[in-house]
Amino acid sequence: MREAPRRPAAEAFLAEHGRLVEEALDRHLPSVDTPPQIVHRAMRYSVFAGGKRLRPILVIAGAGVAGMAPRDILPAACAAELIHTYSLIHDDLPAMDNSPMRRGRPTCHVVFGEAMAVLAGDALHALAFELLVRTAEHPGCPPERIVRAVGELTRGIGTAGMVGGQVLDMIAAGGPPDEASVREIHRLKTGSLIRACLRIGGILGGASEADIEILTRYGENLGLAFQIIDDILDVVGEQAKLGKETGSDVNKVTFPAVFGLERSRQLADEATRQAIASVEPLGPRGTHLRDLALFLLQRER
Amino acid sequence: MREAPRRPAAEAFLAEHGRLVEEALDRHLPSVDTPPQIVHRAMRYSVFAGGKRLRPILVIAGAGVAGMAPRDILPAACAAELIHTYSLIHDDLPAMDNSPMRRGRPTCHVVFGEAMAVLAGDALHALAFELLVRTAEHPGCPPERIVRAVGELTRGIGTAGMVGGQVLDMIAAGGPPDEASVREIHRLKTGSLIRACLRIGGILGGASEADIEILTRYGENLGLAFQIIDDILDVVGEQAKLGKETGSDVNKVTFPAVFGLERSRQLADEATRQAIASVEPLGPRGTHLRDLALFLLQRER
Numbered sequence: 001m002r003e004a005p006r007r008p009a010a011e012a013f014l015a016e017h018g019r020l021v022e023e024a025l026d027r028h029l030p031s032v033d034t035p036p037q038i039v040h041r042a043m044r045y046s047v048f049a050g051g052k053r054l055r056p057i058l059v060i061a062g063a064g065v066a067g068m069a070p071r072d073i074l075p076a077a078c079a080a081e082l083i084h085t086y087s088l089i090h091d092d093l094p095a096m097d098n099s100p101m102r103r104g105r106p107t108c109h110v111v112f113g114e115a116m117a118v119l120a121g122d123a124l125h126a127l128a129f130e131l132l133v134r135t136a137e138h139p140g141c142p143p144e145r146i147v148r149a150v151g152e153l154t155r156g157i158g159t160a161g162m163v164g165g166q167v168l169d170m171i172a173a174g175g176p177p178d179e180a181s182v183r184e185i186h187r188l189k190t191g192s193l194i195r196a197c198l199r200i201g202g203i204l205g206g207a208s209e210a211d212i213e214i215l216t217r218y219g220e221n222l223g224l225a226f227q228i229i230d231d232i233l234d235v236v237g238e239q240a241k242l243g244k245e246t247g248s249d250v251n252k253v254t255f256p257a258v259f260g261l262e263r264s265r266q267l268a269d270e271a272t273r274q275a276i277a278s279v280e281p282l283g284p285r286g287t288h289l290r291d292l293a294l295f296l297l298q299r300e301r
Numbered sequence: 302m303r304e305a306p307r308r309p310a311a312e313a314f315l316a317e318h319g320r321l322v323e324e325a326l327d328r329h330l331p332s333v334d335t336p337p338q339i340v341h342r343a344m345r346y347s348v349f350a351g352g353k354r355l356r357p358i359l360v361i362a363g364a365g366v367a368g369m370a371p372r373d374i375l376p377a378a379c380a381a382e383l384i385h386t387y388s389l390i391h392d393d394l395p396a397m398d399n400s401p402m403r404r405g406r407p408t409c410h411v412v413f414g415e416a417m418a419v420l421a422g423d424a425l426h427a428l429a430f431e432l433l434v435r436t437a438e439h440p441g442c443p444p445e446r447i448v449r450a451v452g453e454l455t456r457g458i459g460t461a462g463m464v465g466g467q468v469l470d471m472i473a474a475g476g477p478p479d480e481a482s483v484r485e486i487h488r489l490k491t492g493s494l495i496r497a498c499l500r501i502g503g504i505l506g507g508a509s510e511a512d513i514e515i516l517t518r519y520g521e522n523l524g525l526a527f528q529i530i531d532d533i534l535d536v537v538g539e540q541a542k543l544g545k546e547t548g549s550d551v552n553k554v555t556f557p558a559v560f561g562l563e564r565s566r567q568l569a570d571e572a573t574r575q576a577i578a579s580v581e582p583l584g585p586r587g588t589h590l591r592d593l594a595l596f597l598l599q600r601e602r
Contacts, residue, residue: 036460039465039468043460093415093416095414095415095419114394115394115397116468119464119468122422122426125427126459129454134452142444143447151434154427154431158428159428160331163340163420167339170416171337
């Protein structure tokens with residue numbers, strides 16, 4: 001019998017690698033003194049807004065399965081966070097979700113204006129690809145892998161992925177939510193980037209195709225669990241704790257709206273169990289992934 | 302003495318390769334039947350709005366200097382057009398330039414709404430990188446070149462390039478235009494993507510570093526000439542002919558606003574002459590580039 005996933009170990013993994021990612025983001029983002037300053041200020045404002053850095057850590061964890069050291073994959077890990085941040089900035093715009101607050105702070109367009117928020121998002125989007133290809137500067141990461149990783153990222157964030165999910169979410173808003181659409185929206189909007197992060201880590205690290213397949217299954221289940229828990233936290237969370245307007249998603253297609261809270265919790269449990277089961281064949285190499293999945297199920301923000 | 306650049310030859314070059322690009326764009330963009338349909342309709346609406354396809358043709362011409370056949374570089378050429386289209390969609394948004402018309406048709410957000418315009422732009426941005434790396438599927442284009450080309454594109458369109466230029470343009474709007482800022486805004490906003498297109502073509506085609514340097518100089522001068530002429534056409538053009546609201550840029554930093562029409566024409570002539578001079582060392586391999594530069598100087602739309 002393998003030991004049960006350990007919460008403190010996952011916390012330590014997240015803290016250690018979160019710090020590495022934080023430093024790397026600071027290195028790779030243009031300083032606020034670099035002209036044109038205003039857009040760099042807007043980019044940094046949103047990137048350093050206290051996110052969990054989950055996506056970069058999943059890139060690191062994916063590469064770790066193949067034995068690649070976290071330091072060698074940091075630019076690619078940062079790329080994942082920049083994509084996530086760009087999508088949040090654009091999603092928060094008045095024409096989209098119209099969110100004035102996120103993580104306890106005014107959103108980018110509230111502080112810098114709508115035009116600058118659009119442009120900061122666009123700049124982060126481009127910078128993400130710049131960092132992803134910069135992984136090629138590290139030894140042990142041949143260009144074929146980079147090319148494949150860029151392809152993975154673009155498919156994960158295009159209309160068959162993240163942007164497609166946001167499109168469906170915009171269309172669905174207002175209509176009666178149903179089971180099929182909540183699953184599809186979440187799979188695309190949140191799941192496909194999380195899935196891509198794990199695959200990109202595996203690809204850049206040089207994982208076998210079998211291991212990349214395992215990372216893919218893990219990512220799909222983890223992404224589902226993550227989004228269900230996000231939905232649940234949004235319903236039950238206290239505004240101050242969560243840092244965004246609780247209940248702001250009530251008119252949107254969410255798991256609790258469709259399945260109720262109790263059944264949503266069961267679904268999150270099931271998806272987490274499946275994520276953990278999918279990395280079983282990795283043996284000790286899957287330890288961090290197992291720990292992370294359980295930790296994310298139990299998170300409170 | 303080499304013969305003078307020939308206008309009919311440039312027209313034929315543009316027509317022939319424009320057709321190739323048109324077909325390739327149609328192949329590479331998701332069909333309007335592919336879910337989520339609405340965003341694919343928005344993307345196609347803006348991509349097939351009758352653009353000149355200058356940027357993809359510059360990618361093709363850049364690769365041609367190194368002897369690469371147009372067909373082998375089409376995905377990368379399309380990538381350049383998708384980036385250009387995404388930037389137009391976002392620039393036209395109410396929070397940005399607030400343009401209701403472009404090329405004689407209502408702009409994307411007018412037809413599909415602001416949210417869908419933001420998302421269509423984001424999707425085109427991601428798809429551009431997907432197509433750029435797909436150039437790797439063609440024989441004779443090793444992955445090192447793709448990695449370098451992705452880096453070129455990201456730098457050309459980020460805050461040190463296209464997005465940076467739009468940021469400066471937004472900041473400058475309203476203030477008194479001056480010579481230094483009009484040059485800087487145009488260099489970033491239009492010039493850096495045009496420069497990147499030529500370099501990407503050269504890089505993917507396997508041009509020597511010396512030839513890439515020549516393409517760079519050519520691109521910088523061509524980009525400058527192109528934007529000055531655009532500004533001039535905007536002032537003197539008839540609305541129907543140009544297809545966008547003539548004079549819509551009057552509050553913006555333009556060459557005619559700073560230098561006057563006559564001096565702007567001289568500057569466009571000079572930049573064109575310099576573009577043509579810069580490809581002199583290429584001999585017959587530079588013929589298309591010479592012809593294109595002269596043709597663009599004389600264009601009426």
